[in-house]
Amino acid sequence: MNVYLALVRRELGGAFNSLTGFVVVAVVLLLTGYSLTDIIGKLNGGADDRPVVEMFYQSAYFWLILLPVTPVITMRSFAAEKATGTYEALMTTPVGDLQVVLAKFTGALLFFLLTWLPLLAVLAVLRQVTKEPAFLEPRATFGAFLGLTLMGSLLLSMGCLASALTRSQIIAAMLSFLMGVGLWVVSLRPEAAAADGDVFGRVADHVSMMRHMGDFARGVVDSRHVVFYVSGTVLFLFLTTRVVESRKWK
Amino acid sequence: MDDVPMIEVRDLTKRYPGRTAVDGLSFSVGRGEVVGFLGPNGAGKSTTMRILASFMPATSGTARVAGFDVFHQADEVRRRIGYMPENNPIHLDMRVREFLKFRARLKGLGWRRSRERVDTVLQQCGLMDVQRRIIGQLSKGFRQRVGLADALVHEPDLIILDEPTIGLDPHQIRAVRTLIKQLGERHTVLLSTHILSEVEMTCSRVLIMNRGRILAADTPQNLERHLSLDGQVVAEIAATPAAVREAFCDVPEIERMDLSAAEGEYTRLALTSKDGQDLRVVVSELVRANGWTLRELTRSKHSLEDIFVHLTKARKEDA
Numbered sequence: 001m002n003v004y005l006a007l008v009r010r011e012l013g014g015a016f017n018s019l020t021g022f023v024v025v026a027v028v029l030l031l032t033g034y035s036l037t038d039i040i041g042k043l044n045g046g047a048d049d050r051p052v053v054e055m056f057y058q059s060a061y062f063w064l065i066l067l068p069v070t071p072v073i074t075m076r077s078f079a080a081e082k083a084t085g086t087y088e089a090l091m092t093t094p095v096g097d098l099q100v101v102l103a104k105f106t107g108a109l110l111f112f113l114l115t116w117l118p119l120l121a122v123l124a125v126l127r128q129v130t131k132e133p134a135f136l137e138p139r140a141t142f143g144a145f146l147g148l149t150l151m152g153s154l155l156l157s158m159g160c161l162a163s164a165l166t167r168s169q170i171i172a173a174m175l176s177f178l179m180g181v182g183l184w185v186v187s188l189r190p191e192a193a194a195a196d197g198d199v200f201g202r203v204a205d206h207v208s209m210m211r212h213m214g215d216f217a218r219g220v221v222d223s224r225h226v227v228f229y230v231s232g233t234v235l236f237l238f239l240t241t242r243v244v245e246s247r248k249w250k
Numbered sequence: 251m252d253d254v255p256m257i258e259v260r261d262l263t264k265r266y267p268g269r270t271a272v273d274g275l276s277f278s279v280g281r282g283e284v285v286g287f288l289g290p291n292g293a294g295k296s297t298t299m300r301i302l303a304s305f306m307p308a309t310s311g312t313a314r315v316a317g318f319d320v321f322h323q324a325d326e327v328r329r330r331i332g333y334m335p336e337n338n339p340i341h342l343d344m345r346v347r348e349f350l351k352f353r354a355r356l357k358g359l360g361w362r363r364s365r366e367r368v369d370t371v372l373q374q375c376g377l378m379d380v381q382r383r384i385i386g387q388l389s390k391g392f393r394q395r396v397g398l399a400d401a402l403v404h405e406p407d408l409i410i411l412d413e414p415t416i417g418l419d420p421h422q423i424r425a426v427r428t429l430i431k432q433l434g435e436r437h438t439v440l441l442s443t444h445i446l447s448e449v450e451m452t453c454s455r456v457l458i459m460n461r462g463r464i465l466a467a468d469t470p471q472n473l474e475r476h477l478s479l480d481g482q483v484v485a486e487i488a489a490t491p492a493a494v495r496e497a498f499c500d501v502p503e504i505e506r507m508d509l510s511a512a513e514g515e516y517t518r519l520a521l522t523s524k525d526g527q528d529l530r531v532v533v534s535e536l537v538r539a540n541g542w543t544l545r546e547l548t549r550s551k552h553s554l555e556d557i558f559v560h561l562t563k564a565r566k567e568d569a
Contacts, residue, residue: 002355002361003358006355006356084339084342085336085337086339086340087339088335088339089333089353089400090356092304092328092331092333093353094324094328094356095356247306249307
């Protein structure tokens with residue numbers, strides 16, 4: 001446990017010691033700020049009975065943050081260590097492979113959640129200005145952050161796998177971005193696809209991040225969604241562990 | 251436990267696709283030895299070390315560290331090894347003290363113990379003054395010391411250093427060597443290098459490696475002795491070459507004689523003996539008998555460098 005915590009701390013420290021970490025924080029801050037002005041514009045434009053969190057995740061900004069940011073966070077985790085050689089130093093200490101994978105994933109997830117904190121500030125500002133209790137409504141906010149955590153976990157575990165596969169950070173980022181965008185494209189039109197009734201449509205409906213986020217943002221925690229993200233994350237972390245172990249088979 | 255050798259390697263082989271990096275290697279290292287792995291680039295030194303540090307498995311053969319198998323009991327082995335990989339990879343974005351503490355925790359030291367040990371190794375490696383500096387801003391010599399401190403921090407029985415002095419300037423090399431010598435007093439050390447003077451100075455035993463095999467294993471002094479039997483004797487004598495040739499041509503022990511003009515009135519004479527005898531006495535007696543002046547009389551010793559070139563070249567010609 002001690003070793004695990006030391007590793008997580010190192011991961012977080014690494015994120016803040018690098019320029020990349022601050023660039024990520026800055027970009028998320030900028031895009032959240034833009035989305036705030038966007039939402040204000042919409043609210044001024046006329047009646048809209050959607051919850052604000054829903055307006056937010058349905059905007060392009062949300063995906064513009066989520067999809068590119070996760071690969072950038074995880075691209076360092078294994079690829080950079082392999083490139084600089086510290087991977088060898090790490091793997092010759094009495095630390096288990098699984099421990100390393102979990103620590104890297106936890107570090108990435110914590111950093112990811114940290115970058116989303118400004119969203120709370122956005123909602124708080126809106127609530128302050130409009131005196132409308134719907135903003136920052138506890139259940140919806142909790143749902144939205146739970147959804148973010150779950151989606152982030154899945155995307156970050158994909159990123160860990162991509163990073164473990166290569167020693168180039170660029171390739172790692174591209175690979176995990178592709179996986180994320182792939183999932184997102186399937187998520188785009190779930191209702192239309194499901195209406196067709198074919199197998200692909202139903203699968204698309206099941207894995208649709210849009211639909212999941214819709215439920216979460218309304219404060220509905222559907223166990224099917226939770227199971228989907230948790231099992232997906234476990235699968236990708238398992239694959240990552242196998243890739244890390246693979247040096248022992250070569 | 252004490253009678254178990256620190257390192258025991260038997261028939262170790264590592265094959266990469268299309269290439270055999272280590273080829274049936276067998277050797278053992280006793281406790282308290284400082285052993286140098288010497289060989290040209292690509293001889294299989296790093297691969298052997300990586301296997302010993304249980305970073306990757308061998309294709310066949312066994313390797314044991316302190317009696318533990320490096321593959322099946324990897325954690326036991328790793329706890330006992332302080333390994334500094336090639337090019338000394340360390341986290342350049344961390345501060346010296348922070349890094350060493352992090353590494354101490356990874357190696358299973360508790361909070362209090364890691365603090366004590368970090369203080370000790372900082373002192374031992376002369377890093378006290380830079381402990382709060384960022385590693386990336388330190389000179390290469392200091393970084394190397396940080397790498398050494400990292401290898402030492404959990405008090406391992408065995409220290410494996412892969413090219414510890416590569417890329418350093420002469421002063422830094424000297425400092426690192428002194429440090430390694432000190433380590434040899436309390437730990438078993440296995441280091442690799444392709445710098446010959448380094449093993450001559452720091453190691454009690456040398457393993458000369460080429461193409462994945464050990465060509466010779468002995469103390470540096472013994473290696474020199476064995477191979478200096480065909481040593482040459484060089485003399486500078488104040489006489490004409492013709493006179494010198496005449497005086498020496500009848501000596502039966504001489505196998506080969508080379509004459510050349512030296513500075514001033516002198517002639518430079520280089521003699522090779524037939525069966526490894528020391529020709530210096532013969533030379534001095536003949537010079538005295540002829541009443542010449544002798545300016546120089548030396549027996550050229552083979553340095554480790556000659557031995558190395560000799561052994562690795564012979565191997566190349568075999569292939």
